[in-house]
Amino acid sequence: MTSTTATHSRARRALAFARNTWRGLTSMRTALILLFLLALAAMPGALLPQRQLNAPKTREYIAQHGWWGELLDRLQFFDVYSSVWFSAIYLLLMVSLVGCLAPRSVEYLRSMRAEPVLTPRNLARLPHHRQVRLDASVDEVLAAANTRLRGWRSRERAEGEGVRSISAERGYLRETGNLLFHFGMLGLIVAFALGKMYFYEGQVIVHADGQTFCNAGIYNYDSFNPGLRVDGTELTPFCVRVNDFAAEYTSKGQPEQYRAAVEYQSGNDLETGTWRPYQLEVNDPLRTAGDRVYLLGHGYAPIFTVTFPDGSVRSQAIQWRPVDQSTLLSEGATKFEPPGITDPEQRRDRQLAVTGLFAPTKLMHGGVLSSASPELTDPGAAVDVMRGDLGLSSGRGQSIFEIDQSMVDSGRLERVARENLDPGEQIRLDDGTVVRFDGVKRWVSLQVSHDPTQLWVLGFAIAMFLGLGASLLVKRRRVWVRATPVTGEDGQRHTVVEIGGLARTDQAGYGEEFTRIADEIAGTERGNS
Structure with a gap:
């Protein structure tokens, strides 16, 4: 018996813990906190290079920052939007919004189908109140009230002994806007996902x-x-x-x-x-x-033509990468495979690469090439001609903008010429190969x-946006009108009219509206107020 009781007690505690956790998770306060955390978690994605967008820059950042870069990498700061912690916040926010909006939607539908609440017994206790005595009959007073409250959700009720009242409510659009805003937020999150x-x-x-x-x-x-x-x-x-x-x-x-x-x-x-x-x-x-x-x-793609010793000609225009966006001074590497050589070893040893700088408007400083303008007015190139094994068959990926530096360090790729060239000029190598700078083409980068x-x-x-505007601008308010028939001392029939008003949310500005409503219902006649 004791064991069974202890088991039930643990089950109740576990159930209570799960229930309280769910209530906390699905509260609007938690949803707002998670939304703030999501915005905070997205900041590293804007401040740090992301591997999916720019893998080379990410590797460069990690290498430059040593242990700090490696730590950030282990914590997935370079893959923010696919990280475990960002996904966890994202999913928790979705669950919180769904759990919060589901009961609120049910409550909203019930309130839309429900009739306006009964007229309070003591309208004088409301924040806004007016009482007048009119010569008009109860029917005339209520007809005037219904006319003034056209467009409000209203219900007329009989309270006995000739007393009748109207309950009216307006501003349901506020809650509609509130729900629209939060459902729009949920839809936005789902659409992003x-x-x-x-x-x-x-x-x-x-x-x-x-x-x-x-x-x-x-x-x-x-x-x-x-x-x-x-x-x-x-x-x-x-x-x-x-x-x-x-x-x-x-x-x-x-x-x-x-x-x-x-x-x-x-x-x-x-x-x-x-x-x-x-x-x-x-x-x-x-x-x-x-x-x-x-x-x-x-950018620009210099055109280089190589004439090999056997007379074969190869021409290429490979895009070079701008290193200075203000002048479009560019660097790159145009690579050539020797034709007519079937032996793989010989073909690797005779590969060529033209590397260096290109300037659309050349400017020389002591024999060093730079660019004076990004416009193509006086192009020039400062090139190194490399001969040997470019590493194209090594199986390792390499950038089209540069040569494999490891091949240079190992001595398998050597520089055989260095010159500054204008369009039409050429370099003749020791084996009779001719490298000519023929001109330049433009290239564009498309995404x-x-x-x-x-x-x-x-x-x-x-x-x-629409939901937020409705929830901020529309006020939820209620008006009650009670008409009570009375007989004066002179035996004449009169009607005592009580009007009460209540703003369910922000009361600012409702006093003026209530005054206008009360004045129109009561007419210009003022009684005991």
């Missing part, structure tokens, strides 16, 4: 000389960030062709406007081969097939973003 599951975002560099990019697979992107449920096999089909790029600058070299002349295909245009023109500008994306194409940046929940997010945000 679904967006993280089904969105994708990719960046690609396209030459502005008629080169085409098609959203046919992740292999077409330079970097691709998919949602949790996106595997890259069902991307929205469309193509973009970049025909030209124009940049406008001030006299001091500050950018004024970037514009890319593009053409695009989507839907039936892909089958018919129809291209539609569009002027792509910064913050003015191309919207097609549910995706958005943004113009992120631009493709797909978020199927974008319109839902907008809709829920508008709902939150």
Whole structure:
């Protein structure tokens, strides 16, 4: 018996603990605290580099900050939005909002279906009260009251001995707005969560000389960030062709406007081969097939032509990366495989790379190249020609903007020439290979973003705004009118009218409204008040 009693006692304590925990979690106070914590937890995502968006910068940050960077990495501060602690706050907030809104919604529906409350017995105890004696009959008084209270939820009741009253209430829109705001917040959170599951975002560099990019697979992107449920096999089909790029600058070299002349295909245009023109500008994306194409940046791709000793010619225009955004001084590496060599070892030993700096408007300081302006007026390049094993077949990934420094350190890749070149100039190597600087092309950086929940997010945000406005501007208030027939000393019939008012929430401003209501119901005649 004692064991059974102890078991029941532990079960009751566990049940009480679970019930109290649920009540605390589903309170509006807890929901607001969790919302604040969610905003606080999102701050590292804006202050620290995120691995999904920029993995190289994240690795650089960790390396520069030593043990502190490693600690932040272990705590998932570089993967904030997929971290355990951010997801926990997110889920708790959703549970709290659902648990809080469900009973409030039931209570709201009941209040909407319920009749206005009975007229209090003693209206004089209310914050707003008026009593007058009128010569009009009870029917006339109540008719005037019903006319004035048109648009209010009202109910007329008989109280006995000829006494009748009206109960009226207004301002249900306040609670409607309150619920709309919180449901909009819940919908916004759910939409963001679904967006993280089904969105994708990719960046690609396209030459502005008629080169085409098609959203046919992740292999077409330079970097691709998919949602949790996106595997890259069902991307929205469309193509973009970049025909030209124009940049406008001030006299001091500050950018004024970037514009890319593009053409695009989507839907039936892909089958018919129809291209539609569009002027792509910064913050003015191309919207097609549910995706958005943004113009992120631009730069230059020097054109190098290599003539090998056997007469074979290879020409490439590879984008170089700006190291100074104000002048577009750029660095990069253009890599060449020797043609006609079948032996893998010999082919690795004779690979070439042209590395260095490119300036759209060259400026020389003691033989050192820099750029005076981002405009393409007097281009020049300071290049190192590297020969040897570039490490392309090592299986390790490497940036298109630089060579593998480990190959240089090991002596397998050596510098065989260093020159400053203008367009048309060339370098002749000791084995007869000729490297010529032929000119430059422009490239643009495009970002493709797909978020199927974008319109839902907008809709829920508008709902939150409207709900917040209604909950702040609308006041919940009640009015009661009681008409009591009396006989005066002169034997004449009169009606004593009592009017009471109560604001269920904020009373500020209701006094003036109550005075107007009472004046219109009572007319201009003043009695014993």
